[in-house]
Amino acid sequence: MEGLGYLGLAYGIVWAGIALFLFSVSRRQRALEKRIAELSTPEKKGVAK
Amino acid sequence: MRKDPLLLVQNVLAAGLLAGVAAIFFWVPTEEFQGVAQRILYVHAPAAWVAYLAFAVVLVCSIAYLRTSDVRWDWVAHGSARTGVLFTALNLLTGMLWGRPIWGAYWAWDPRLTLTLVLFLIYVGYLAFRANASDETRGARIAAVIGIAGFLVVPLVHFSVDWWRGQHPARTAIRPEAGAAMPPEMQAVLVAMFVLFTLLYLILLALSVRLLKLESDVMDMESRSLESAVLRPRAAR
16 A cells, blocks of 8 residues: 555645645735735824824 | 625535545545556646646736736736646646656656646746836736746647657546546546636635735835825925
C-alpha cells in the first residue's frame, strides 16, 4: 500500500492549497474593509460637526 | 439582514466536494495496475481542466480590456490568472505525487510536465509583473499582452501527449473512445469532479474579483482623501 501515503498527501495538498487561497483572500478583504471604514470615518465626523 | 449570494453556492459546493471525496475513497473501484495512486487522477485532471479554463478567461478578458479599456475586464483577467496559477500548482504537485509510486520519480522532463511548468511560470510572471508595476494602467495593458501570449502554451500542453513521445499517459479523461474502457463508477466520479472543480473555480474567481474591486475602491478613496488634504489649506486661506 505504498501509494496510500502519496494519495493522502495529494488530497491534503489540494485542500490545503484551496484553504490557504480562501484564507488569504478573506484576510486581505478584511484589511481592505477596515481601511475603507478608516477612510470614511473622518468625512462622517466632519459632517457631524 | 443581507445574505451573501455566494454563500448558498459555497455550501452546495462544500457538500458536493465532501460527497465526491467520499465516493473517490469508498465507492470507486481500485485500478488494477496503478493501485490506489490512480485515485489522484480525480483531482489531478479536474485541476488541469480548471487551469485551462482560467487561462482561457484571462485570454478573453485581456482582449476585451485592450479593446474597451474597461477596468472590470482587467479585474476578471487578473482574478482568473490568480486562480489559474493555484490550480496549475495543484495539478503539478498531484502529478508529482502520482509519478513517485508509478514511475519511481517525482519528476521527468517529459513534454507535458515541462510545458505545464512553463505555463505555470508564465502566469506567475504575469502576477509578479502586476504586483510590481508602478503605473497601474500601463501595467494592466502590458499584463493583458502577457496573458494573451501565455495562452498559446495551453494547446501545446494539452496536445503534447499526442505530438511528442513522453512518459505522461495519453489523454483518457475526456476522450469518449478511451473513456469507454473506464468502469462507469470511475467515469461518473470523474465527470462529477470536473463539474465541482469548475464551480469551485467560479467561486474563487468571484471572490478574487470582489477583492480587486475593493483594492481599487481603497486606492480611489486614498487619492481623494490626499487631494482634499492638499486642497483644504488653500481653501482655508
